[in-house]
Amino acid sequence: MWRKVHFWVGLIIFVQVLFWIVSGIGFSVIYDRALGGERQTRNLEPAPVSVSDVQVTADRIPSLLRSRLGDAAIATSVSLQSHGFDGRPVYVVAMQGSDAPAVIDAKTGSWVEALSAEEAQIIAQRDFTGDAPVGSVEAITRPFQKGYDYFGQLPVYRVNFSNWKGTRIYVSPHTGEIRLRRNVDKTMFDVFWTLHMFGYVDRSIPGNVALIATGVISMISVLSGITMYGPHLKRKIRNGRSTRT
Amino acid sequence: MSWRKIHLWLGLVVLVQTVLWIVSGVGFGLLPDEETQGLVESRRLPPAPVAAEAATWSAPDIATALERRLGRTPDIQMVTLFTRPPGDTPVFLVTLRGQPEPELIDARSGNHLPLLTEADAIDIARSDFTGEGDVTGIEWITEPYQKGYDYTGSLPAYRVNFSNNKHTRLYVSPYTGQILARRNIYRTVRSVFWTLHVFGYLDRNIQANAPILVTGTISLIAILSGALMYVPYLRRRRAARSALSGPAPMLAVQAGQE
Numbered sequence: 001m002w003r004k005v006h007f008w009v010g011l012i013i014f015v016q017v018l019f020w021i022v023s024g025i026g027f028s029v030i031y032d033r034a035l036g037g038e039r040q041t042r043n044l045e046p047a048p049v050s051v052s053d054v055q056v057t058a059d060r061i062p063s064l065l066r067s068r069l070g071d072a073a074i075a076t077s078v079s080l081q082s083h084g085f086d087g088r089p090v091y092v093v094a095m096q097g098s099d100a101p102a103v104i105d106a107k108t109g110s111w112v113e114a115l116s117a118e119e120a121q122i123i124a125q126r127d128f129t130g131d132a133p134v135g136s137v138e139a140i141t142r143p144f145q146k147g148y149d150y151f152g153q154l155p156v157y158r159v160n161f162s163n164w165k166g167t168r169i170y171v172s173p174h175t176g177e178i179r180l181r182r183n184v185d186k187t188m189f190d191v192f193w194t195l196h197m198f199g200y201v202d203r204s205i206p207g208n209v210a211l212i213a214t215g216v217i218s219m220i221s222v223l224s225g226i227t228m229y230g231p232h233l234k235r236k237i238r239n240g241r242s243t244r245t
Numbered sequence: 246m247s248w249r250k251i252h253l254w255l256g257l258v259v260l261v262q263t264v265l266w267i268v269s270g271v272g273f274g275l276l277p278d279e280e281t282q283g284l285v286e287s288r289r290l291p292p293a294p295v296a297a298e299a300a301t302w303s304a305p306d307i308a309t310a311l312e313r314r315l316g317r318t319p320d321i322q323m324v325t326l327f328t329r330p331p332g333d334t335p336v337f338l339v340t341l342r343g344q345p346e347p348e349l350i351d352a353r354s355g356n357h358l359p360l361l362t363e364a365d366a367i368d369i370a371r372s373d374f375t376g377e378g379d380v381t382g383i384e385w386i387t388e389p390y391q392k393g394y395d396y397t398g399s400l401p402a403y404r405v406n407f408s409n410n411k412h413t414r415l416y417v418s419p420y421t422g423q424i425l426a427r428r429n430i431y432r433t434v435r436s437v438f439w440t441l442h443v444f445g446y447l448d449r450n451i452q453a454n455a456p457i458l459v460t461g462t463i464s465l466i467a468i469l470s471g472a473l474m475y476v477p478y479l480r481r482r483r484a485a486r487s488a489l490s491g492p493a494p495m496l497a498v499q500a501g502q503e
Contacts, residue, residue: 031451045342078295211271
């Protein structure tokens, strides 16, 4: 009976167990490369803030916000940094109840609008050191829009290059900073992740019914295999004893 | 050596790890998400509004003050104004190129600010924690994996430990007073599962982790041998079925007629 249980249960979960093992090995082979990002990039640090160009002091930020957004705009932090597109000093203001920051020119006090796709492309091209041209620029606005490729702040531009590695660089439309650099290594990692975690059924791990059910069935398969071996082991021990006596 | 023996012996070799993989894998799926993130006993306060009107110091003023303090022209990468607990002080956090630790400046007076004290970190942790129990101690975390897999965020950090039955601990930034992570027994269990799942007791890296690669390969051979073991059985069944079905009925009638 245990033999049949082990056989049939093993047959049912055979493909998924194969996925688990192959993807588990795969993680260990490409982990650092996949998560470390594309290396054909300049990976430059953000430019230092041009302090002498800063004419607007931080205490003016609340009034600038109110004049544009009304009294409801409440800042939770104000960051002075260089804009990723043209290096001018800007204030990036995080606000309560808003995912998108306000960006204010630190020299003139004027509002800085979000970058266009063309401007994001320029930033990405400046960073990429390969020869391939840009294939397309996409606006990413929803979580998992590109599967597991990007989990950061939204919205973001994804600049896709036409090289064999499928390099893509994610650029913030608000500050022009480069958020992530990915390529085919991450694609492979995501395929492994999807196979390992039943990502094609449910993207969450906690409460993932497919994961839990298949895990339990696998345990039945393993335990039936051990139990199946029990009588065989007993016979071997008995034969060993009778040989000695 | 038959596929059966390969399947048996390799299966025995990887049996314990296979059981650990399955148990920890199912465990990940069963751990409740919010509890594991420590959000159930947290006030989950949003970031405090920043009193920007009080920040009268300008960027050039900050650069001059830093130059005086550091004895060199600072390369300022970012200046962030925020409200630092406790006491809601408006603070400039200045990130300098080539210096890992940020500079902290009082946005009203321009004075250099020290790191938050242990007492400050405890106050901040208490203001967030809604569970039963109080602070039992505080630790200074400076090394990666100092507490195993419990905390892998920015360093240094304070770890404030509570006496509740969930063993809650909050990690607090000494620069900003921000709560960097909330951990408890669910996280401990998750870390145990993780350690068992990726051989963390041998090698914390996943990349080129020899135990994962070796045990994975042996498991692959074990499972494939299990499948291949079935092939001769399948052939025998087919042969047995052909033997039982005999010659075709039409031919039998023709033989009888002759």
